[in-house]
Amino acid sequence: MVGGVTQPDRARAxxxxxxxxxxxxxxxxxxxxxxxxxxxxxLAGTDRSGSAIDIGGGASSFAETLIDRGLTDVTVLDLSDVALSIARNRLGNSESVHWLVADVTTWEPDRTWDFWHDRAVFHFLTEPEQRAAYRSLLHRSVPTGGAVAVATFAEDGPEQCSGLPIERYSVGRLLDELGDGLAEIASGRFVHTTPSGAVQPLTWIVARKV
Ligand SMILES: C[S@@+](CC[C@H](N)C(=O)[O-])C[C@H]1O[C@@H](n2cnc3c(N)ncnc32)[C@H](O)[C@@H]1O
Structure with missing residues:
Protein backbone atom coordinates (compact mmCIF):
# COMPACT_ATOMS: atom_id res chain seq x y z
CA MET A 1 0.00 0.00 0.00
CA VAL A 2 1.34 3.46 -0.90
CA GLY A 3 -0.22 6.51 0.77
CA GLY A 4 -3.38 4.54 1.61
CA VAL A 5 -3.84 3.43 -2.03
CA THR A 6 -3.53 -0.32 -2.68
CA GLN A 7 -2.34 -1.81 -5.99
CA PRO A 8 -5.84 -3.14 -6.81
CA ASP A 9 -7.26 0.37 -6.20
CA ARG A 10 -4.67 1.82 -8.57
CA ALA A 11 -5.42 -0.78 -11.23
CA ARG A 12 -9.16 -0.21 -10.93
CA ALA A 13 -8.68 3.56 -11.19
CA LEU A 43 -14.72 -24.11 -31.75
CA ALA A 44 -15.37 -24.92 -28.09
CA GLY A 45 -18.77 -26.36 -29.01
CA THR A 46 -20.46 -25.14 -25.83
CA ASP A 47 -24.19 -25.84 -25.94
CA ARG A 48 -26.60 -22.95 -25.47
CA SER A 49 -27.81 -24.60 -22.27
CA GLY A 50 -24.24 -24.18 -20.98
CA SER A 51 -22.79 -21.34 -18.93
CA ALA A 52 -20.05 -18.88 -19.87
CA ILE A 53 -17.77 -16.44 -18.08
CA ASP A 54 -16.01 -13.55 -19.81
CA ILE A 55 -12.88 -12.70 -17.80
CA GLY A 56 -12.05 -9.00 -18.08
CA GLY A 57 -14.98 -8.63 -20.45
CA GLY A 58 -15.08 -4.86 -19.91
CA ALA A 59 -17.50 -3.06 -22.22
CA SER A 60 -17.24 -5.73 -24.94
CA SER A 61 -20.39 -6.89 -26.73
CA PHE A 62 -19.38 -10.56 -26.43
CA ALA A 63 -21.86 -11.26 -23.60
CA GLU A 64 -24.68 -9.77 -25.69
CA THR A 65 -23.80 -11.95 -28.66
CA LEU A 66 -23.88 -15.03 -26.42
CA ILE A 67 -27.36 -14.03 -25.23
CA ASP A 68 -28.38 -13.59 -28.89
CA ARG A 69 -27.19 -17.16 -29.44
CA GLY A 70 -29.55 -18.38 -26.74
CA LEU A 71 -27.33 -18.68 -23.65
CA THR A 72 -29.10 -17.77 -20.43
CA ASP A 73 -26.23 -18.02 -17.95
CA VAL A 74 -23.43 -15.58 -18.75
CA THR A 75 -21.11 -13.88 -16.24
CA VAL A 76 -18.91 -10.89 -17.05
CA LEU A 77 -16.09 -10.17 -14.60
CA ASP A 78 -13.98 -7.03 -14.75
CA LEU A 79 -12.00 -4.71 -12.47
CA SER A 80 -13.72 -1.70 -13.98
CA ASP A 81 -17.21 -0.82 -12.83
CA VAL A 82 -17.25 1.93 -15.49
CA ALA A 83 -16.72 -0.64 -18.27
CA LEU A 84 -19.33 -3.04 -16.90
CA SER A 85 -21.87 -0.20 -16.55
CA ILE A 86 -21.43 0.63 -20.24
CA ALA A 87 -22.09 -2.98 -21.26
CA ARG A 88 -24.96 -3.37 -18.75
CA ASN A 89 -26.69 -0.18 -19.94
CA ARG A 90 -26.34 -1.19 -23.57
CA LEU A 91 -27.86 -4.60 -22.92
CA GLY A 92 -30.71 -3.31 -20.76
CA ASN A 93 -32.34 -5.47 -18.13
CA SER A 94 -31.37 -9.08 -18.59
CA GLU A 95 -31.53 -11.81 -16.02
CA SER A 96 -29.21 -13.86 -18.19
CA VAL A 97 -26.08 -11.82 -17.45
CA HIS A 98 -24.38 -11.50 -14.07
CA TRP A 99 -21.96 -8.58 -13.70
CA LEU A 100 -19.05 -8.92 -11.29
CA VAL A 101 -16.61 -6.18 -10.36
CA ALA A 102 -13.58 -8.22 -9.26
CA ASP A 103 -9.86 -8.78 -9.74
CA VAL A 104 -9.18 -12.07 -11.53
CA THR A 105 -6.02 -12.60 -9.43
CA THR A 106 -7.82 -12.50 -6.06
CA TRP A 107 -11.45 -13.42 -6.72
CA GLU A 108 -12.92 -16.63 -5.26
CA PRO A 109 -15.58 -18.35 -7.39
CA ASP A 110 -18.54 -20.09 -5.77
CA ARG A 111 -19.55 -22.07 -8.85
CA THR A 112 -18.22 -23.33 -12.21
CA TRP A 113 -18.73 -22.38 -15.89
CA ASP A 114 -18.73 -24.50 -19.05
CA PHE A 115 -16.92 -21.88 -21.12
CA TRP A 116 -14.12 -19.60 -19.92
CA HIS A 117 -13.28 -16.68 -22.22
CA ASP A 118 -10.48 -14.12 -21.95
CA ARG A 119 -9.58 -11.73 -24.75
CA ALA A 120 -6.56 -9.57 -23.91
CA VAL A 121 -6.51 -9.87 -20.09
CA PHE A 122 -4.09 -12.68 -19.21
CA HIS A 123 -1.24 -10.80 -20.94
CA PHE A 124 -1.41 -8.06 -18.26
CA LEU A 125 -0.30 -10.56 -15.61
CA THR A 126 3.43 -9.89 -15.72
CA GLU A 127 4.27 -11.42 -12.32
CA PRO A 128 4.53 -15.24 -11.97
CA GLU A 129 2.36 -15.09 -8.80
CA GLN A 130 -0.43 -13.33 -10.71
CA ARG A 131 -0.32 -16.00 -13.42
CA ALA A 132 -0.36 -18.75 -10.79
CA ALA A 133 -3.45 -17.20 -9.20
CA TYR A 134 -5.17 -16.96 -12.61
CA ARG A 135 -4.27 -20.58 -13.41
CA SER A 136 -5.63 -21.78 -10.10
CA LEU A 137 -8.86 -19.81 -10.57
CA LEU A 138 -9.29 -21.13 -14.11
CA HIS A 139 -8.90 -24.76 -13.03
CA ARG A 140 -11.32 -24.33 -10.10
CA SER A 141 -13.86 -22.53 -12.30
CA VAL A 142 -14.04 -24.91 -15.27
CA PRO A 143 -15.15 -28.52 -14.76
CA THR A 144 -13.82 -31.49 -16.73
CA GLY A 145 -15.36 -31.31 -20.20
CA GLY A 146 -15.60 -27.52 -20.07
CA ALA A 147 -13.73 -25.30 -22.50
CA VAL A 148 -11.21 -22.49 -22.18
CA ALA A 149 -10.56 -19.77 -24.79
CA VAL A 150 -7.75 -17.29 -24.19
CA ALA A 151 -6.26 -14.66 -26.52
CA THR A 152 -3.16 -12.56 -25.76
CA PHE A 153 -0.76 -10.42 -27.73
CA ALA A 154 1.47 -12.57 -29.95
CA GLU A 155 5.27 -12.69 -29.69
CA ASP A 156 5.50 -9.98 -32.37
CA GLY A 157 2.60 -7.98 -30.91
CA PRO A 158 2.80 -4.65 -29.07
CA GLU A 159 4.93 -4.44 -25.93
CA GLN A 160 2.27 -2.47 -24.07
CA CYS A 161 -1.49 -2.26 -23.93
CA SER A 162 -3.42 0.62 -22.41
CA GLY A 163 -0.08 2.10 -21.31
CA LEU A 164 0.73 -1.00 -19.23
CA PRO A 165 3.48 -3.58 -19.74
CA ILE A 166 2.30 -6.97 -20.97
CA GLU A 167 3.65 -10.47 -21.66
CA ARG A 168 3.62 -11.73 -25.26
CA TYR A 169 2.89 -15.38 -26.05
CA SER A 170 3.40 -18.14 -28.57
CA VAL A 171 0.73 -20.88 -28.58
CA GLY A 172 3.12 -23.25 -26.77
CA ARG A 173 3.98 -20.82 -23.99
CA LEU A 174 0.35 -19.83 -23.50
CA LEU A 175 -0.71 -23.46 -23.14
CA ASP A 176 2.16 -24.08 -20.71
CA GLU A 177 1.20 -21.07 -18.61
CA LEU A 178 -2.43 -22.18 -18.39
CA GLY A 179 -1.31 -25.43 -16.78
CA ASP A 180 -1.77 -29.18 -17.13
CA GLY A 181 -5.15 -30.72 -17.80
CA LEU A 182 -6.01 -28.75 -20.96
CA ALA A 183 -6.21 -30.52 -24.33
CA GLU A 184 -5.85 -28.16 -27.27
CA ILE A 185 -8.85 -28.03 -29.61
CA ALA A 186 -7.47 -25.31 -31.86
CA SER A 187 -5.06 -22.39 -31.79
CA GLY A 188 -3.78 -19.69 -34.06
CA ARG A 189 -3.08 -16.09 -34.82
CA PHE A 190 -5.56 -13.26 -35.29
CA VAL A 191 -4.71 -9.74 -36.34
CA HIS A 192 -6.79 -7.11 -34.56
CA THR A 193 -7.07 -3.65 -36.12
CA THR A 194 -7.51 -0.87 -33.56
CA PRO A 195 -9.97 2.02 -34.09
CA SER A 196 -6.99 4.19 -35.13
CA GLY A 197 -5.88 1.62 -37.74
CA ALA A 198 -2.90 0.00 -35.96
CA VAL A 199 -2.51 -3.77 -36.31
CA GLN A 200 -2.05 -5.98 -33.26
CA PRO A 201 -1.28 -9.69 -33.76
CA LEU A 202 -2.86 -11.97 -31.15
CA THR A 203 -2.16 -15.59 -30.18
CA TRP A 204 -5.28 -17.57 -29.29
CA ILE A 205 -6.03 -21.03 -28.01
CA VAL A 206 -9.18 -23.04 -27.38
CA ALA A 207 -8.76 -26.08 -25.13
CA ARG A 208 -10.85 -28.72 -23.39
CA LYS A 209 -10.46 -29.38 -19.65
CA VAL A 210 -9.59 -33.07 -19.32
C1 LIG B 1 -7.62 -4.86 -23.16
S1 LIG B 1 -9.09 -4.82 -22.25
C2 LIG B 1 -10.04 -6.14 -23.01
C3 LIG B 1 -11.53 -6.04 -22.71
C4 LIG B 1 -12.37 -7.13 -23.35
N1 LIG B 1 -11.91 -8.45 -22.99
C5 LIG B 1 -12.46 -6.97 -24.83
O1 LIG B 1 -12.01 -7.85 -25.56
O2 LIG B 1 -13.01 -5.94 -25.28
C6 LIG B 1 -8.63 -5.52 -20.71
C7 LIG B 1 -9.76 -5.58 -19.71
O3 LIG B 1 -9.32 -6.32 -18.58
C8 LIG B 1 -9.74 -5.68 -17.39
N2 LIG B 1 -8.75 -6.08 -16.37
C9 LIG B 1 -7.45 -5.75 -16.31
N3 LIG B 1 -6.86 -6.35 -15.26
C10 LIG B 1 -7.83 -7.08 -14.65
C11 LIG B 1 -7.86 -7.91 -13.50
N4 LIG B 1 -6.75 -8.13 -12.77
N5 LIG B 1 -9.02 -8.52 -13.14
C12 LIG B 1 -10.15 -8.30 -13.88
N6 LIG B 1 -10.18 -7.51 -14.97
C13 LIG B 1 -9.04 -6.91 -15.36
C14 LIG B 1 -9.76 -4.20 -17.74
O4 LIG B 1 -10.61 -3.45 -16.91
C15 LIG B 1 -10.23 -4.23 -19.20
O5 LIG B 1 -11.64 -4.16 -19.28
Whole structure:
Protein backbone atom coordinates (compact mmCIF):
# COMPACT_ATOMS: atom_id res chain seq x y z
CA MET A 1 0.00 0.00 0.00
CA VAL A 2 1.34 3.46 -0.90
CA GLY A 3 -0.22 6.51 0.77
CA GLY A 4 -3.38 4.54 1.61
CA VAL A 5 -3.84 3.43 -2.03
CA THR A 6 -3.53 -0.32 -2.68
CA GLN A 7 -2.34 -1.81 -5.99
CA PRO A 8 -5.84 -3.14 -6.81
CA ASP A 9 -7.26 0.37 -6.20
CA ARG A 10 -4.67 1.82 -8.57
CA ALA A 11 -5.42 -0.78 -11.23
CA ARG A 12 -9.16 -0.21 -10.93
CA ALA A 13 -8.68 3.56 -11.19
CA UNK A 14 -6.46 3.09 -14.25
CA UNK A 15 -9.09 1.07 -16.12
CA UNK A 16 -12.05 3.22 -15.02
CA UNK A 17 -10.20 6.30 -16.24
CA UNK A 18 -9.24 4.63 -19.52
CA UNK A 19 -12.86 3.81 -20.35
CA UNK A 20 -14.09 7.23 -19.14
CA UNK A 21 -11.46 9.35 -20.89
CA UNK A 22 -11.10 7.45 -24.17
CA UNK A 23 -14.61 6.07 -24.55
CA UNK A 24 -15.43 2.39 -24.91
CA UNK A 25 -15.56 2.57 -28.73
CA UNK A 26 -12.21 4.34 -29.09
CA UNK A 27 -10.03 2.20 -26.83
CA UNK A 28 -7.42 0.23 -28.79
CA UNK A 29 -9.04 -3.14 -28.04
CA UNK A 30 -12.51 -2.11 -29.29
CA UNK A 31 -14.04 -4.15 -32.08
CA UNK A 32 -17.52 -3.61 -33.50
CA UNK A 33 -18.11 -7.37 -33.56
CA UNK A 34 -16.35 -9.89 -31.30
CA UNK A 35 -15.22 -11.99 -34.27
CA UNK A 36 -12.38 -13.89 -32.65
CA UNK A 37 -14.36 -14.49 -29.46
CA UNK A 38 -17.32 -15.93 -31.36
CA UNK A 39 -15.03 -18.09 -33.49
CA UNK A 40 -13.43 -19.47 -30.31
CA UNK A 41 -16.87 -20.07 -28.78
CA UNK A 42 -17.92 -22.04 -31.86
CA LEU A 43 -14.72 -24.11 -31.75
CA ALA A 44 -15.37 -24.92 -28.09
CA GLY A 45 -18.77 -26.36 -29.01
CA THR A 46 -20.46 -25.14 -25.83
CA ASP A 47 -24.19 -25.84 -25.94
CA ARG A 48 -26.60 -22.95 -25.47
CA SER A 49 -27.81 -24.60 -22.27
CA GLY A 50 -24.24 -24.18 -20.98
CA SER A 51 -22.79 -21.34 -18.93
CA ALA A 52 -20.05 -18.88 -19.87
CA ILE A 53 -17.77 -16.44 -18.08
CA ASP A 54 -16.01 -13.55 -19.81
CA ILE A 55 -12.88 -12.70 -17.80
CA GLY A 56 -12.05 -9.00 -18.08
CA GLY A 57 -14.98 -8.63 -20.45
CA GLY A 58 -15.08 -4.86 -19.91
CA ALA A 59 -17.50 -3.06 -22.22
CA SER A 60 -17.24 -5.73 -24.94
CA SER A 61 -20.39 -6.89 -26.73
CA PHE A 62 -19.38 -10.56 -26.43
CA ALA A 63 -21.86 -11.26 -23.60
CA GLU A 64 -24.68 -9.77 -25.69
CA THR A 65 -23.80 -11.95 -28.66
CA LEU A 66 -23.88 -15.03 -26.42
CA ILE A 67 -27.36 -14.03 -25.23
CA ASP A 68 -28.38 -13.59 -28.89
CA ARG A 69 -27.19 -17.16 -29.44
CA GLY A 70 -29.55 -18.38 -26.74
CA LEU A 71 -27.33 -18.68 -23.65
CA THR A 72 -29.10 -17.77 -20.43
CA ASP A 73 -26.23 -18.02 -17.95
CA VAL A 74 -23.43 -15.58 -18.75
CA THR A 75 -21.11 -13.88 -16.24
CA VAL A 76 -18.91 -10.89 -17.05
CA LEU A 77 -16.09 -10.17 -14.60
CA ASP A 78 -13.98 -7.03 -14.75
CA LEU A 79 -12.00 -4.71 -12.47
CA SER A 80 -13.72 -1.70 -13.98
CA ASP A 81 -17.21 -0.82 -12.83
CA VAL A 82 -17.25 1.93 -15.49
CA ALA A 83 -16.72 -0.64 -18.27
CA LEU A 84 -19.33 -3.04 -16.90
CA SER A 85 -21.87 -0.20 -16.55
CA ILE A 86 -21.43 0.63 -20.24
CA ALA A 87 -22.09 -2.98 -21.26
CA ARG A 88 -24.96 -3.37 -18.75
CA ASN A 89 -26.69 -0.18 -19.94
CA ARG A 90 -26.34 -1.19 -23.57
CA LEU A 91 -27.86 -4.60 -22.92
CA GLY A 92 -30.71 -3.31 -20.76
CA ASN A 93 -32.34 -5.47 -18.13
CA SER A 94 -31.37 -9.08 -18.59
CA GLU A 95 -31.53 -11.81 -16.02
CA SER A 96 -29.21 -13.86 -18.19
CA VAL A 97 -26.08 -11.82 -17.45
CA HIS A 98 -24.38 -11.50 -14.07
CA TRP A 99 -21.96 -8.58 -13.70
CA LEU A 100 -19.05 -8.92 -11.29
CA VAL A 101 -16.61 -6.18 -10.36
CA ALA A 102 -13.58 -8.22 -9.26
CA ASP A 103 -9.86 -8.78 -9.74
CA VAL A 104 -9.18 -12.07 -11.53
CA THR A 105 -6.02 -12.60 -9.43
CA THR A 106 -7.82 -12.50 -6.06
CA TRP A 107 -11.45 -13.42 -6.72
CA GLU A 108 -12.92 -16.63 -5.26
CA PRO A 109 -15.58 -18.35 -7.39
CA ASP A 110 -18.54 -20.09 -5.77
CA ARG A 111 -19.55 -22.07 -8.85
CA THR A 112 -18.22 -23.33 -12.21
CA TRP A 113 -18.73 -22.38 -15.89
CA ASP A 114 -18.73 -24.50 -19.05
CA PHE A 115 -16.92 -21.88 -21.12
CA TRP A 116 -14.12 -19.60 -19.92
CA HIS A 117 -13.28 -16.68 -22.22
CA ASP A 118 -10.48 -14.12 -21.95
CA ARG A 119 -9.58 -11.73 -24.75
CA ALA A 120 -6.56 -9.57 -23.91
CA VAL A 121 -6.51 -9.87 -20.09
CA PHE A 122 -4.09 -12.68 -19.21
CA HIS A 123 -1.24 -10.80 -20.94
CA PHE A 124 -1.41 -8.06 -18.26
CA LEU A 125 -0.30 -10.56 -15.61
CA THR A 126 3.43 -9.89 -15.72
CA GLU A 127 4.27 -11.42 -12.32
CA PRO A 128 4.53 -15.24 -11.97
CA GLU A 129 2.36 -15.09 -8.80
CA GLN A 130 -0.43 -13.33 -10.71
CA ARG A 131 -0.32 -16.00 -13.42
CA ALA A 132 -0.36 -18.75 -10.79
CA ALA A 133 -3.45 -17.20 -9.20
CA TYR A 134 -5.17 -16.96 -12.61
CA ARG A 135 -4.27 -20.58 -13.41
CA SER A 136 -5.63 -21.78 -10.10
CA LEU A 137 -8.86 -19.81 -10.57
CA LEU A 138 -9.29 -21.13 -14.11
CA HIS A 139 -8.90 -24.76 -13.03
CA ARG A 140 -11.32 -24.33 -10.10
CA SER A 141 -13.86 -22.53 -12.30
CA VAL A 142 -14.04 -24.91 -15.27
CA PRO A 143 -15.15 -28.52 -14.76
CA THR A 144 -13.82 -31.49 -16.73
CA GLY A 145 -15.36 -31.31 -20.20
CA GLY A 146 -15.60 -27.52 -20.07
CA ALA A 147 -13.73 -25.30 -22.50
CA VAL A 148 -11.21 -22.49 -22.18
CA ALA A 149 -10.56 -19.77 -24.79
CA VAL A 150 -7.75 -17.29 -24.19
CA ALA A 151 -6.26 -14.66 -26.52
CA THR A 152 -3.16 -12.56 -25.76
CA PHE A 153 -0.76 -10.42 -27.73
CA ALA A 154 1.47 -12.57 -29.95
CA GLU A 155 5.27 -12.69 -29.69
CA ASP A 156 5.50 -9.98 -32.37
CA GLY A 157 2.60 -7.98 -30.91
CA PRO A 158 2.80 -4.65 -29.07
CA GLU A 159 4.93 -4.44 -25.93
CA GLN A 160 2.27 -2.47 -24.07
CA CYS A 161 -1.49 -2.26 -23.93
CA SER A 162 -3.42 0.62 -22.41
CA GLY A 163 -0.08 2.10 -21.31
CA LEU A 164 0.73 -1.00 -19.23
CA PRO A 165 3.48 -3.58 -19.74
CA ILE A 166 2.30 -6.97 -20.97
CA GLU A 167 3.65 -10.47 -21.66
CA ARG A 168 3.62 -11.73 -25.26
CA TYR A 169 2.89 -15.38 -26.05
CA SER A 170 3.40 -18.14 -28.57
CA VAL A 171 0.73 -20.88 -28.58
CA GLY A 172 3.12 -23.25 -26.77
CA ARG A 173 3.98 -20.82 -23.99
CA LEU A 174 0.35 -19.83 -23.50
CA LEU A 175 -0.71 -23.46 -23.14
CA ASP A 176 2.16 -24.08 -20.71
CA GLU A 177 1.20 -21.07 -18.61
CA LEU A 178 -2.43 -22.18 -18.39
CA GLY A 179 -1.31 -25.43 -16.78
CA ASP A 180 -1.77 -29.18 -17.13
CA GLY A 181 -5.15 -30.72 -17.80
CA LEU A 182 -6.01 -28.75 -20.96
CA ALA A 183 -6.21 -30.52 -24.33
CA GLU A 184 -5.85 -28.16 -27.27
CA ILE A 185 -8.85 -28.03 -29.61
CA ALA A 186 -7.47 -25.31 -31.86
CA SER A 187 -5.06 -22.39 -31.79
CA GLY A 188 -3.78 -19.69 -34.06
CA ARG A 189 -3.08 -16.09 -34.82
CA PHE A 190 -5.56 -13.26 -35.29
CA VAL A 191 -4.71 -9.74 -36.34
CA HIS A 192 -6.79 -7.11 -34.56
CA THR A 193 -7.07 -3.65 -36.12
CA THR A 194 -7.51 -0.87 -33.56
CA PRO A 195 -9.97 2.02 -34.09
CA SER A 196 -6.99 4.19 -35.13
CA GLY A 197 -5.88 1.62 -37.74
CA ALA A 198 -2.90 0.00 -35.96
CA VAL A 199 -2.51 -3.77 -36.31
CA GLN A 200 -2.05 -5.98 -33.26
CA PRO A 201 -1.28 -9.69 -33.76
CA LEU A 202 -2.86 -11.97 -31.15
CA THR A 203 -2.16 -15.59 -30.18
CA TRP A 204 -5.28 -17.57 -29.29
CA ILE A 205 -6.03 -21.03 -28.01
CA VAL A 206 -9.18 -23.04 -27.38
CA ALA A 207 -8.76 -26.08 -25.13
CA ARG A 208 -10.85 -28.72 -23.39
CA LYS A 209 -10.46 -29.38 -19.65
CA VAL A 210 -9.59 -33.07 -19.32
C1 LIG B 1 -7.62 -4.86 -23.16
S1 LIG B 1 -9.09 -4.82 -22.25
C2 LIG B 1 -10.04 -6.14 -23.01
C3 LIG B 1 -11.53 -6.04 -22.71
C4 LIG B 1 -12.37 -7.13 -23.35
N1 LIG B 1 -11.91 -8.45 -22.99
C5 LIG B 1 -12.46 -6.97 -24.83
O1 LIG B 1 -12.01 -7.85 -25.56
O2 LIG B 1 -13.01 -5.94 -25.28
C6 LIG B 1 -8.63 -5.52 -20.71
C7 LIG B 1 -9.76 -5.58 -19.71
O3 LIG B 1 -9.32 -6.32 -18.58
C8 LIG B 1 -9.74 -5.68 -17.39
N2 LIG B 1 -8.75 -6.08 -16.37
C9 LIG B 1 -7.45 -5.75 -16.31
N3 LIG B 1 -6.86 -6.35 -15.26
C10 LIG B 1 -7.83 -7.08 -14.65
C11 LIG B 1 -7.86 -7.91 -13.50
N4 LIG B 1 -6.75 -8.13 -12.77
N5 LIG B 1 -9.02 -8.52 -13.14
C12 LIG B 1 -10.15 -8.30 -13.88
N6 LIG B 1 -10.18 -7.51 -14.97
C13 LIG B 1 -9.04 -6.91 -15.36
C14 LIG B 1 -9.76 -4.20 -17.74
O4 LIG B 1 -10.61 -3.45 -16.91
C15 LIG B 1 -10.23 -4.23 -19.20
O5 LIG B 1 -11.64 -4.16 -19.28
Missing amino acids: HWDERYRATGSESVSWFEPEPRLSLAMFD
